[in-house]
Amino acid sequence: MNIKISNIANLPSKFGNLKIQSFQEGIKEHLVIFKEPLGQIPLVRIHSECLTGDALGSLKCDCGEQLEFALQNISSLGGMIIYLRQEGRNIGLFNKVNAYALQDQGFDTIEANHQLGFKSDERSYEVVETILEHFKIDKIRLLTNNPKKMSCLKNIMIIERWPIIIPSNNHNVDYLKTKKEMMGHLL
Ligand SMILES: Nc1nc2c(ncn2[C@@H]2O[C@H](COP(=O)(O)OP(=O)(O)OP(=O)(O)O)[C@@H](O)[C@H]2O)c(=O)[nH]1
Numbered sequence: 001m002n003i004k005i006s007n008i009a010n011l012p013s014k015f016g017n018l019k020i021q022s023f024q025e026g027i028k029e030h031l032v033i034f035k036e037p038l039g040q041i042p043l044v045r046i047h048s049e050c051l052t053g054d055a056l057g058s059l060k061c062d063c064g065e066q067l068e069f070a071l072q073n074i075s076s077l078g079g080m081i082i083y084l085r086q087e088g089r090n091i092g093l094f095n096k097v098n099a100y101a102l103q104d105q106g107f108d109t110i111e112a113n114h115q116l117g118f119k120s121d122e123r124s125y126e127v128v129e130t131i132l133e134h135f136k137i138d139k140i141r142l143l144t145n146n147p148k149k150m151s152c153l154k155n156i157m158i159i160e161r162w163p164i165i166i167p168s169n170n171h172n173v174d175y176l177k178t179k180k181e182m183m184g185h186l187l
C-alpha cells in the first residue's frame, strides 16, 4: 500500500502542546499525535477509532477514557498516539451501529459481529510498522491491555507493556467482561 505522509503541524490541546501528522493509506487517514522528546524507547499508544467513545462520550466502551489516559501520559512523559481509522474494530461506523442494535437485543460484542458476517476483530496493524519506521523507532513501550496487539508488530520490539487502568461503569461492565474472557484482554 502506498502511504502519503503530511507535514507536521502544532496541535495545542487541553493536554499540552502536541504535534500532529497524518498518514494516508488509501481512504484511511490515520493520525500520529506526539510529544517530544520521544526518548530512546518511546511510549506508544495504538488507538483504534471509536467515534462514539472518543468523541460522543459513550459509556458502552472504554475507548474515550483510554484515549484520554494516553493523551495525559504522552503529554507529560513524551510519546506518541497512533490513531488508526479502524472504526468498530474495522467494520466501520454503519456496521458498528447495527452491531450495537444487536447488542440491545442481548448479543454480546463478539456475537453481534458474527451475526453481521464479520470476524470478532477485523483490524490490521501493518501501517503501524510503516509509521514507526518513518520515525526510526524500532523499540517501544506499548500502552495496551490487548496482548494480540503485541504479537501483531513483527519488526518492532516491545520492551514493556504499560496497562491502561480504567474503572468500569454499569454500561460497559459486560463489554469489558467479554473482552477479558473471550478476547484475552488483560483487564
Ligand atoms: N464492532 C464493534 N467494535 C467495537 C465495539 N466496542 C468498541 N469497538 C471498537 O473497538 C476498537 C477498540 O478496541 P478495544 O477492544 O476496546 O481495545 P484494543 O484496541 O483491542 O486494546 P487496548 O489497546 O487495550 O485498548 C475501536 O475501533 C472501537 O470502535 C463493539 O461493540 N463492536
Ligand SMILES: [Zn+2]
Residues within 6 Å of the ligand: 050, 052, 053, 054, 060, 061, 062, 063, 064
Ligand atoms: Zn469504543
